[in-house]
Amino acid sequence: MNKKKKKELEKKAVQLRITGLKMVQTAQSGHIGGAFSLSEILSVLYFDKMNVDPKHPHAPDRDRLVLSKGHATVALYPALACRGFFPLSDLDSFRNINGHMSGHAEIHVPGVDISTGSLGQGLSCAVGLALAEKHSKLGYHTYAILGDGEIQEGQIWEACMFAAAQRLDNLTAILDSNKVQLDGSIKEILDTGDLAGKFESFGFHVQSIDGHDVEAISNALDLAESVKDKPSMIIANTIKGKGVSFMEGKSEWHGKTPNEAEFKLAFQELEEAYHKLEE
Ligand SMILES: Cc1ncc(C[n+]2csc(CCOP(=O)(O)OP(=O)(O)O)c2C)c(N)n1
Secondary structure, X not given: OOHHHXXXXXXXXXXXXXXXXXXXXXXXXXXXXXXXXXXXXXXXXXXXXXXXXXXXOOOOOOOEEEEOOOOOHHHHHHHHHHHOOOOHHHHHHOXXXXXXXXXXXXXXXXXXOOOOOOOOOHHHHHHHHHHHHHHHOOOOOEEEEEEOOHHHOHHHXXXXXXXXXXXXXOEEEEEEEOOEEOOEEHHHHHOOOOHHHHHHHOOOEEEEEEOOOHHHHHHHHHHHHHOOOOOEEEEEEOOOOOOOOOOOOXXXXXXXXXXXXXXXXXXXXXXXXHHHHHO
16 A cells, blocks of 8 residues: 555544544434544545445445444444545434434445444344345445454354355455443453454454554455455454543443533544644
8 A cells, every 4th residue: 555545544534533523522422432443444445445436325236334333323424424425414413313314324324235233233234245246246345344342242153154154255344353342341241252263263264453554454355355265354453432542442432422621632632633644
């Protein structure tokens, strides 16, 4: 990846965080922590990798993305808006009963392929989309984004087993391994242990990367796409609340709304990060 592209994707990731924070401020609600851990991943997917066209959101050959951790709309909607699926001003109605910007990903929002929110189910949907592509041969790739708390759901492992049995090499799952779930660390609540070993034993090609390094994400996605006969799992090591010092790694910021002073500080830190990237 050249330097210009790298900087562009890094800036986009910070822009997604700033946009997401504005959404939460307007709505006074939303999941910040697990959205901010995803910013670089979505930046690379939507601004480098995915074959999508906002003018044709239902194009049959478009790449599919299933946000299995469907609460992370504070990351997904800014990515879709910045990519041009709908105007940024639509985000002002986030979580408003009269708007269409629901708190969890819903297909009413342009660019969303599958409604999610009930953890554990999205990967099965992604597997279905990938299996359909094997039959239709439309040439699209399916991406699924999972939470590391989410994979405590049994259905995830059923979907993994099936994806491997069907040799779905057109499926890339990305695990947002931020080590924190709703009310504590993964280790404290239900230690998932050796994840790479587990996914490998379920028949996946597994990579483990720094999930905030846009170049590493891009390379891992390329490698995953080149693997034959196996689905891929990218374990992206991330930080919950990434980019805002007082939120990083803290489960309390899973879904808490900042107060006025906290918003101010968070915007300040993110804007400083953005300006630094512009230097
Ligand atoms: C089936 C189900 N149970 C519980 C919830 C409530 N819930 C929403 S997010 C969350 C924590 C998920 O943790 P993780 O997957 O690690 O998400 P992240 O930390 O990346 O935001 C829970 C329990 C849900 N949405 N669905």
